[in-house]
């Protein structure tokens with residue numbers, strides 16, 4: 001369980017400082033599928049960076065399974081089981097997909113063992129296992145490889161910042177299926193930052209950030225109808241995209 005307690009974060013500006021997150025308190029329970037949404041600039045990515053340890057809060061504390069990890073860096077948090085998928089997946093030159101899966105698991109694997117993780121994310125394993133991580137892989141394929149790595153690492157919290165960014169509708173539909181499977185099977189929490197209605201629809205819990213504050217938090221069934229009607233912080237709805 002991850003607890004954010006009264007988290008505030010500011011950046012210095014010429015005219016003083018700008019408060020980006022204001023007194024955020026949020027508990028992310030195990031086995032929860034939580035989606036954080038809100039308008040552009042509301043502080044979602046900053047909150048993700050605070051959870052990862054890329055940024056550190058000016059005040060407040062972060063407790064992970066009872067331990068205060070506020071001062072921990074990215075590596076310490078990664079080792080403790082907080083995994084992160086980048087908005088633009090990293091491409092490692094000269095690395096095959098199998099190498100990445102082995103790196104994630106932390107030991108050599110047989111082809112069959114490595115293939116299990118690829119099958120989990122809907123990639124036909126034999127076509128991919130020896131492919132190099134390079135520009136020949138589509139954005140959707142790269143994202144699925146990243147998710148396979150998080151599954152292989154067995155992280156306790158998987159964090160995705162706008163996984164829909166830069167992928168086509170077809171790949172997006174496949175990604176949704178992978179997330180649905182992850183929600184049903186993965187032990188541990190999944191936290192997704194997204195504007196997409198299709199992702200909000202599979203959330204257990206939705207958190208709405210606005211102006212650096214949590215303006216709404218609750219189950220999908222209580223929060224989503226308000227978002228879709230423009231109540232509770234939604235200012236714009238267009239083509240399946242909220243906000």
Ligand SMILES: Nc1ncnc2c1ncn2[C@@H]1O[C@H](COP(=O)(O)OP(=O)(O)OP(=O)(O)O)[C@@H](O)[C@H]1O
Nearest residue numbers: 011012018020038039040041042043044045046047
């Ligand atoms: N290092 C920084 N210096 C100055 N301003 C910053 C810094 N980091 C973030 N901000 C500002 O803080 C606000 C929140 O940014 P953040 O990226 O967290 O928003 P977001 O909700 O993820 O937005 P989006 O939906 O557009 O990705 C923005 O106004 C951004 O310009």
